Amino acid sequence: MINIAIDGPSGAGKSTVSRAVAKMLGYIYIDTGAMYRTLAYKALKLGIDISSETDRVDAMLSDTVLDIRHAEDGQHMFADGEDVTAFIRTPAVSMGASAISAIPAVRSWLLEMQRSFARENNCIMDGRDIGTVVLPDAGVKIFLTASSEARAKRRFDELKEKGEDVTFEAVLSDMIKRDEDDTNRACAPLAAAEDAVIVDSGDITFEQTVDKIIEIINNKVGR
Numbered sequence: 001m002i003n004i005a006i007d008g009p010s011g012a013g014k015s016t017v018s019r020a021v022a023k024m025l026g027y028i029y030i031d032t033g034a035m036y037r038t039l040a041y042k043a044l045k046l047g048i049d050i051s052s053e054t055d056r057v058d059a060m061l062s063d064t065v066l067d068i069r070h071a072e073d074g075q076h077m078f079a080d081g082e083d084v085t086a087f088i089r090t091p092a093v094s095m096g097a098s099a100i101s102a103i104p105a106v107r108s109w110l111l112e113m114q115r116s117f118a119r120e121n122n123c124i125m126d127g128r129d130i131g132t133v134v135l136p137d138a139g140v141k142i143f144l145t146a147s148s149e150a151r152a153k154r155r156f157d158e159l160k161e162k163g164e165d166v167t168f169e170a171v172l173s174d175m176i177k178r179d180e181d182d183t184n185r186a187c188a189p190l191a192a193a194e195d196a197v198i199v200d201s202g203d204i205t206f207e208q209t210v211d212k213i214i215e216i217i218n219n220k221v222g223r
């Protein structure tokens with residue numbers, strides 16, 4: 001199987017770019033951030049204070065069935081049979097996902113599921129630790145990044161388009177806080193693998209980013 005790891009900070013365009021590249025190559029796209037988001041959504045719904053009630057998060061895991069299904073309109077996330085895809089992109093769930101992803105038991109709970117997708121499919125998997133921890137033998141590793149301002153601007157535009165009541169300043173400060181938390185956590189922090197190719201999406205268009213990544217993949221796996 002050919003596995004492509006795409007890591008990077010929030011808002012660098014990983015998911016839209018990965019989805020487009022996967023479609024062009026006929027690979028499946030796995031958005032691992034959505035897995036953390038789904039667990040955070042469930043924890044918040046149960047009233048769990050994720051940062052302080054790690055034991056309640058642990059207990060929740062043993063009582064959770066997480067499922068990913070691929071449909072025409074992309075990846076759908078299910079928690080205990082409920083399609084939660086529409087609810088996992090809010091600012092509260094984003095912060096909750098960052099907090100829940102720092103819990104080692106959560107990361108190991110998801111690890112085998114993530115690896116089994118990669119064993120069974122040619123796939124593009126995006127996240128924070130795919131090239132470093134989840135798929136250290138991935139054939140291609142890309143670290144997609146951009147300045148925090150460029151990423152916050154993109155996320156702000158997306159949230160506004162969805163009708164969310166947010167300010168640019170709040171989105172930027174959330175982004176900086178999440179970057180810090182994701183980079184500084186002890187377990188599987190956000191990091192570029194030593195053999196990753198760094199791509200900066202800040203000054204180039206979406207199409208140029210996709211073209212650049214396709215070129216990197218073609219050079220590496222000789223399509």
Ligand code: DC
Pocket residue numbers: 010011032033034036037094097098099101102126127128129130178182
């Ligand atoms: O990519 P995203 O914004 O949907 O990810 C949500 C959170 O999940 C993010 O704060 C970091 C965390 N995450 C992670 O720790 N490891 C991954 N492989 C993917 C996401």
